[in-house]
Amino acid sequence: MFVAMRSTWVLFVGLALIMLGNGLQGTLLGVRASLEGFATATTGLVMTGYYVGFLVGSIFVPRLVNNVGHIRVFAALASLASSSVLLHTVFVDPTLWMGMRLVTGFSYAGLFVVVESWLNERSTNQTRGKMLSLYMIVSLSCMMLGQLLLNLAHPQQPELFILISVLVSLALVPISLTVVAAPAIAQTPPIRIRDLYQDSPLGIIGAFGTGIANGTLLGMGAVFASSIGLPIQQVAYFMMAAIFGGMLLQWPVGYFSDVFDRRKVITLVTFLAMLCAAAAIPFVETPSIALFVLVALFGGVHLPMYALCIAHTNDKLPTEQMVAASGRLMLTFGCGSSLGPITVALLMTQFGAVGFFWWLAIIHGGIGLFALYRMTRSAATPMEEQGAYVPVVPRASTVSAEWVAEESAAASDESANSSHESRY
Numbered sequence: 001m002f003v004a005m006r007s008t009w010v011l012f013v014g015l016a017l018i019m020l021g022n023g024l025q026g027t028l029l030g031v032r033a034s035l036e037g038f039a040t041a042t043t044g045l046v047m048t049g050y051y052v053g054f055l056v057g058s059i060f061v062p063r064l065v066n067n068v069g070h071i072r073v074f075a076a077l078a079s080l081a082s083s084s085v086l087l088h089t090v091f092v093d094p095t096l097w098m099g100m101r102l103v104t105g106f107s108y109a110g111l112f113v114v115v116e117s118w119l120n121e122r123s124t125n126q127t128r129g130k131m132l133s134l135y136m137i138v139s140l141s142c143m144m145l146g147q148l149l150l151n152l153a154h155p156q157q158p159e160l161f162i163l164i165s166v167l168v169s170l171a172l173v174p175i176s177l178t179v180v181a182a183p184a185i186a187q188t189p190p191i192r193i194r195d196l197y198q199d200s201p202l203g204i205i206g207a208f209g210t211g212i213a214n215g216t217l218l219g220m221g222a223v224f225a226s227s228i229g230l231p232i233q234q235v236a237y238f239m240m241a242a243i244f245g246g247m248l249l250q251w252p253v254g255y256f257s258d259v260f261d262r263r264k265v266i267t268l269v270t271f272l273a274m275l276c277a278a279a280a281i282p283f284v285e286t287p288s289i290a291l292f293v294l295v296a297l298f299g300g301v302h303l304p305m306y307a308l309c310i311a312h313t314n315d316k317l318p319t320e321q322m323v324a325a326s327g328r329l330m331l332t333f334g335c336g337s338s339l340g341p342i343t344v345a346l347l348m349t350q351f352g353a354v355g356f357f358w359w360l361a362i363i364h365g366g367i368g369l370f371a372l373y374r375m376t377r378s379a380a381t382p383m384e385e386q387g388a389y390v391p392v393v394p395r396a397s398t399v400s401a402e403w404v405a406e407e408s409a410a411a412s413d414e415s416a417n418s419s420h421e422s423r424y
Helices: 001-034 040-068 071-090 096-122 128-152 157-177 193-199 201-227 232-258 262-283 289-302 307-315 318-350 357-376 396-420
Strands: none
Touching: 001 071, 001 096, 001 128, 001 157, 001 201, 001 232, 040 071, 040 096, 040 201, 040 262, 071 096, 071 157, 071 193, 096 157, 128 157, 128 232, 157 318, 193 201, 193 318, 201 232, 201 262, 201 289, 201 307, 201 318, 201 357, 232 262, 232 289, 232 357, 262 289, 262 307, 262 357, 289 357, 307 318, 318 357
């Protein structure tokens, strides 16, 4: 592990800088859009642009990397991301902002693809789990700390946009100077979503629904917090609470999913998310500390859901199909994330800010009901055949999907070997 860290620490430094800027930018634009008087539905379209761009980038950038090279692609996309954020301050126009969000999403997808492929290359079956855990900790903690940067200047001034541009530009320095060999990104054989649904209906529906909720929470959370009158500092704390909860409960949720029937854990976790969202509704009109506690609890049970869906799907598949399946789950999750901001924006336009938590409760309630239905239609996977839960950042990326699938397959093989040895 220490050998792997010595050769990859610069990649984690670059990742930290990217996530600081990414965490700040999403919240900053939500707050700034509210201050500029954008209609909620318009802001939803603007924020949707990022997820659409990210989804497109995560599919097409790996091919570009294989043709041009990691460092060149990283440099080009970092420049795009750095430039696009500055244009938000020059032209305060929702149409242009949506276009810039598309560019930003595409660029960030490429940045993550480069970092993740390098880290995956430097991982072995013995170190991949630890590297994945460290990757998740760095990603979520820096995304969370990025919220605090919102308090350094007023959102209507250019300083925060300049800061984001600087952070992304600085990420170029450690990445460009790394001596780690750049690997090729493997092209995995495709698997049809229809076939994957037949193998794991709950995995597909769960990933899609979780994607919608994820786009709702991270894409429109700052807009919601601003709309109920929270000052800028508390908007930052609101978003921090959700991310902190997810980081804190990722491992406990994963542990229970490994020792109990995973479908029951998914059902319990998603219904808990529904209850947390529903419990927050009375505090929308009169925000208090309870609202922050409830959003932290919601983040704690919502953010591990994507990893649970991957683990449940892998339980149903042979090892050789896990990488392709994870890629399809990534696509499903990304499509859901793209729908999240605009759907909740329409509900908030119709019903007010309370529509934010109603939508989150409805999504997770729907996943839970479908999970209950599936338990009446098929038997549970035997415990000895369940694979290992792998913590993963709730984000769509073909390389991270491959990375998680490889770790899950390795952990499953190790578990099977241990089980076999225990019989003798």
